[in-house]
Amino acid sequence: xxxxxxELFLAGMALLFIMGISIYRYTxxxxxxxxxxxxxxxxxxxxxxxxxxRQGMERASRDFHTxxxxxxxxxxxxxxxxxxxxxRELQKGSQGFLLHLDNPDLWIEKYSLMLEGRIVLALEVxxxxxxxxxxxxxxxxxxxxxxAMELVKGRSENQKVILYKTEEKNKKDFLRSMGGKKALEENxxxxxxxxxxxxxxxxxxxxxxxxxxxxxxxxxxxxxxxSKCIFGVGNSEKNVYYLDKGMIHTLAVPDEYMIGYMGxxxxxxxxxxxxxxxxxxxxxxxxxxxxxxxPEVQKRMFxxxx
Amino acid sequence: MIRKVxxxxxxxxxxxxxxxxxxxxFTLISLICMGSIGFILYSKxxxxxxxxxVEAASQLLNQTSVNLETYLRSMMRIxxxxxxxxxxxxxxSTDNMDSEMNLLYxxxxxxxxxxxxxxxxxxxxxxxxxxxxxxxxxxxxxEWFEEANNQMENLHFSTPHVQNIFDxxxxxxxxxxxxxRIVELTRRGTNVRGVLLVDxxxxxxxxxxxxxxTMGNGGYMYLTxxxxxxxxxxxxxxxxxxxxxxxNKVNAAYEDGSHKENFEGExxxxxxxTVGYTGWKIISVTPYSVYSMNFTQIRYFVIVIISAAMFxxxxxxxxxxxxxxxxxxxxxxxxxxxxxxNLDVVIYEGGGSDEIQHLGKxxxxxxxxxxxxxxxxxxxxxxxxxxxxxxxQSQINPHFLYNTLDSIVWMIEGEMYxxxxxxxxxxxxxxxxxxxxxxxVITIKxxxxxxxxxxxxxxxxxxxxxxxxxxxxPEIYEYCTVKLILQPLLENAIYYGMEYMYGDGxxxxxxxxxxxxxxxxxxxxxxxxxxxVQKDLLKEERKIPTKGSGVxxxxxxxxxxxxxxEEYGLNIExxxxxxxxxxxxxPAILYDDWKKEKGELE
Numbered sequence: 001x002x003x004x005x006x007e008l009f010l011a012g013m014a015l016l017f018i019m020g021i022s023i024y025r026y027t028x029x030x031x032x033x034x035x036x037x038x039x040x041x042x043x044x045x046x047x048x049x050x051x052x053x054r055q056g057m058e059r060a061s062r063d064f065h066t067x068x069x070x071x072x073x074x075x076x077x078x079x080x081x082x083x084x085x086x087x088r089e090l091q092k093g094s095q096g097f098l099l100h101l102d103n104p105d106l107w108i109e110k111y112s113l114m115l116e117g118r119i120v121l122a123l124e125v126x127x128x129x130x131x132x133x134x135x136x137x138x139x140x141x142x143x144x145x146x147x148a149m150e151l152v153k154g155r156s157e158n159q160k161v162i163l164y165k166t167e168e169k170n171k172k173d174f175l176r177s178m179g180g181k182k183a184l185e186e187n188x189x190x191x192x193x194x195x196x197x198x199x200x201x202x203x204x205x206x207x208x209x210x211x212x213x214x215x216x217x218x219x220x221x222x223x224x225x226x227s228k229c230i231f232g233v234g235n236s237e238k239n240v241y242y243l244d245k246g247m248i249h250t251l252a253v254p255d256e257y258m259i260g261y262m263g264x265x266x267x268x269x270x271x272x273x274x275x276x277x278x279x280x281x282x283x284x285x286x287x288x289x290x291x292x293x294x295p296e297v298q299k300r301m302f303x304x305x306x
Numbered sequence: 307m308i309r310k311v312x313x314x315x316x317x318x319x320x321x322x323x324x325x326x327x328x329x330x331x332f333t334l335i336s337l338i339c340m341g342s343i344g345f346i347l348y349s350k351x352x353x354x355x356x357x358x359x360v361e362a363a364s365q366l367l368n369q370t371s372v373n374l375e376t377y378l379r380s381m382m383r384i385x386x387x388x389x390x391x392x393x394x395x396x397x398x399s400t401d402n403m404d405s406e407m408n409l410l411y412x413x414x415x416x417x418x419x420x421x422x423x424x425x426x427x428x429x430x431x432x433x434x435x436x437x438x439x440x441x442x443x444x445x446x447x448x449e450w451f452e453e454a455n456n457q458m459e460n461l462h463f464s465t466p467h468v469q470n471i472f473d474x475x476x477x478x479x480x481x482x483x484x485x486x487r488i489v490e491l492t493r494r495g496t497n498v499r500g501v502l503l504v505d506x507x508x509x510x511x512x513x514x515x516x517x518x519x520t521m522g523n524g525g526y527m528y529l530t531x532x533x534x535x536x537x538x539x540x541x542x543x544x545x546x547x548x549x550x551x552x553x554n555k556v557n558a559a560y561e562d563g564s565h566k567e568n569f570e571g572e573x574x575x576x577x578x579x580t581v582g583y584t585g586w587k588i589i590s591v592t593p594y595s596v597y598s599m600n601f602t603q604i605r606y607f608v609i610v611i612i613s614a615a616m617f618x619x620x621x622x623x624x625x626x627x628x629x630x631x632x633x634x635x636x637x638x639x640x641x642x643x644x645x646x647x648n649l650d651v652v653i654y655e656g657g658g659s660d661e662i663q664h665l666g667k668x669x670x671x672x673x674x675x676x677x678x679x680x681x682x683x684x685x686x687x688x689x690x691x692x693x694x695x696x697x698x699q700s701q702i703n704p705h706f707l708y709n710t711l712d713s714i715v716w717m718i719e720g721e722m723y724x725x726x727x728x729x730x731x732x733x734x735x736x737x738x739x740x741x742x743x744x745x746x747v748i749t750i751k752x753x754x755x756x757x758x759x760x761x762x763x764x765x766x767x768x769x770x771x772x773x774x775x776x777x778x779x780p781e782i783y784e785y786c787t788v789k790l791i792l793q794p795l796l797e798n799a800i801y802y803g804m805e806y807m808y809g810d811g812x813x814x815x816x817x818x819x820x821x822x823x824x825x826x827x828x829x830x831x832x833x834x835x836x837x838x839v840q841k842d843l844l845k846e847e848r849k850i851p852t853k854g855s856g857v858x859x860x861x862x863x864x865x866x867x868x869x870x871x872e873e874y875g876l877n878i879e880x881x882x883x884x885x886x887x888x889x890x891x892x893p894a895i896l897y898d899d900w901k902k903e904k905g906e907l908e
Contacts, residue, residue: 005621005624008621009621012617012621013614013617013618016610016613016614016617017614019610020610020611020614023606023607023610024603024606024607024610055543056543059541059543059544237477237478237479238477240477240479241475241477244440244470246442255547257543257547258543258544258547258549261543261544261547261549262549292470293467293468293470295467296546298467298468299542299543299546300546301468302468302479302481303543305481305508305509305512
């Protein structure tokens with residue numbers, strides 16, 4: 001071979017060698033998926049709800065390579081303390097926020113400047129004033145309406161109806177309450193609204209729109225087993241126990257696990273520029289004592305294997 | 307049309323050269339071979355990776371199955387212990403089995419939720435931990451109770467469910483797998499049927515599978531009953547919430563072993579194992595994306611290797627093809643000189659394969675032969691020219707012509723007109739045959755006529771000095787001969803043989819066909835010659851003084867040999883004082899035949 005050919009040959013071999021090494025190194029590295037950091041704010045007092053919701057979110061964080069930071073507010077914390085925690089968390093640089101709060105609209109309005117265009121998603125209740133933000137929501141008004149309709153079906157003539165009062169700032173409960181009231185109105189039933197159930201009355205049906213209210217009412221009436229006088233929300237262990245006992249007539253149970261899972265998934269899809277919906281409605285079920293141990297109901301009512 | 311264009315392009319680019327052909331062929335074959343090898347290599351590696359993945363999944367599956375069966379067996383042992391060690395020894399009407407039951411429960415409480423024994427009518431006989439049965443629960447209609455009754459000889463394992471038999475004011479609920487069996491209870495000496503229930507904590511099974519799934523290589527494992535109903539799945543809640551799907555019914559129907567399937571657009575390997583005692587199925591799923599992660603690296607690796615090999619082979623091909631083609635090119639270049647008519651060119655025979663060297667040598671040999679042939683042709687042409695020249699010369703030999711014309715003049719002066727006419731006529735005939743329209747080959751008859759005409763003229767001049775006799779076999783007349791071969795011999799016979807004869811000279815001309823050849827001889831009874839003279843007569847470098855044109859015999863001999871080959875020609879026999887005989891030996895070729903082959907070319 002001529003000198004020129006030799007030079008060309010050696011140059012080509014060198015190039016191939018470099019290419020081979022580069023490709024080998026490139027393919028040897030396990031590609032690290034980009035990990036997102038999300039913050040979860042929750043002010044729910046329902047331990048069971050939080051627990052199942054968290055399970056769903058943690059499952060999604062493993063599936064979509066996400067780090068979650070949970071900020072769970074308690075009743076003991078003051079507003080200032082809560083605000084300080086929120087601001088500190090906002091400054092940490094999370095790429096998205098999941099709000100399991102009573103009123104997510106207020107939260108966005110308060111901290112909009114600090115959000116800097118980051119994705120904010122509401123759980124269990126949809127945004128009213130910020131429809132551009134996604135939400136994983138339940139049709140709370142419809143749920144309240146259907147629960148009230150169960151009450152209407154199960155009510156006898158002289159039975160009184162007492163509603164557990166809800167605050168407007170607690171949007172989720174408020175919507176349910178609206179739905180319930182509407183159902184009662186439609187059926188010409190008069191109700192009484194109370195802030196707390198602190199004594200037992202006879203011949204009364206109670207309509208509760210959140211888990212803790214249901215539990216408190218059931219606790220109050222625990223001596224009145226088989227009364228089937230409570231229509232409530234939530235599948236806490238106590239609620240399920242009282243449903244099984246017969247004190248609670250019907251429980252409305254949303255799929256908290258799916259709410260948590262889909263919430264994280266939705267944000268991750270947006271961050272990865274994958275197609276995602278603006279929001280998603282998650283279903284709920286209405287369970288009576290007779291249905292409690294049906295195979296398909298068991299999985300919803302008893303989500304955690306102890 | 308495309309072929310024409312392609313050929314034109316190939317020609318233009320000189321892609322038809324042998325080096326290009328060799329190089330391109332080698333490269334193409336290498337490409338095909340390397341490509342095939344690469345493909346086979348890649349396929350084999352992929353296949354091996356798949357097998358390894360299946361093997362790893364199978365091993366994990368087997369281990370999980372062993373662990374599960376061990377767990378189930380332990381539960382069965384508890385049931386057996388309870389039955390054979392406790393229940394069988396008790397009379398339920400008088401004895402209490404709670405303490406033994408509690409003991410057994412306490413010893414296994416990590417895995418148990420409860421142990422209970424019921425009568426045939428559903429009445430509780432004993433339970434651990436101690437608890438009361440819920441009032442509204444109908445024991446007889448419970449699935450575990452009914453199945454136990456249906457499978458009297460065997461133990462029955464239920465699918466996981468929440469235990470709802472006993473009151474528990476701690477608000478706890480337990481997911482259990484119920485192991486139930488029919489037992490023989492003794493009541494007042496009579497046997498009555500009952501059902502023993504051991505509620506296993508489902509969390510044990512769940513933990514077992516969670517552990518296996520974390521050990522996995524990216525796939526997952528789940529558990530179904532014999533009909534495909536999911537007992538445990540790592541993504542159970544998502545499946546229940548319809549966010550995901552699983553091909554559990556189909557998978558559970560597979561035979562034990564590995565299967566490939568395509569589910570929801572995803573390729574995956576599914577390995578199935580049936581769990582003993584229960585008929586449950588452990589199903590391991592390994593998505594293609596998990597074990598194909600290495601495929602990219604393998605693919606690139608193979609491509610790089612093949613590319614490097616192709617690159618090296620390309621240069622090797624160039625080198626080898628150049629090595630092969632270079633001597634052929636040199637040979638070709640040296641032949642080009644030959645093509646241009648240069649016979650002095652030296653054909654390349656220095657290098658290359660044996661065949662090329664042999665070809666070079668052969669070509670050189672051919673060129674040498676060509677040169678010889680060319681030289682021979684030149685000599686032949688020269689001889690021809692000389693003979694023609696000689697013929698012309700002898701024809702227009704001044705002495706012969708002068709003398710003959712002189713003879714004609716004095717005949718005319720002597721008023722010997724008839725003799726003069728004869729002389730002129732013979733001279734004319736002599737010239738006619740001599741020229742023969744430029745032919746070099748004539749019939750023997752013409753040659754004899756020419757000789758006769760010559761002798762007629764010479765006899766006029768050499769009156770009565772000699773006799774000439776022609777003994778020619780008429781058979782040979784139509785055969786062909788080189789012209790002007792007899793006359794030079796006759797001239798020699800006259801000049802050298804008859805000069806000193808005084809009326810007794812004799813020249814005999816004979817001609818016959820013998821053994822396929824023609825023999826013509828001119829014999830004289832002249833003084834003859836010595837052997838030495840005879841020996842040198844037909845040599846080029848002879849030192850014999852000659853008369854006349856001096857090239858007669860040698861000319862004739864050479865011309866005959868040039869025409870017919872060296873085996874033909876003249877043969878001289880002479881004895882001093884006795885005479886000389888010169889024989890012409892030529893092949894017998896009919897003039898017509900010769901004309902057909904070559905006559906027109908003349």
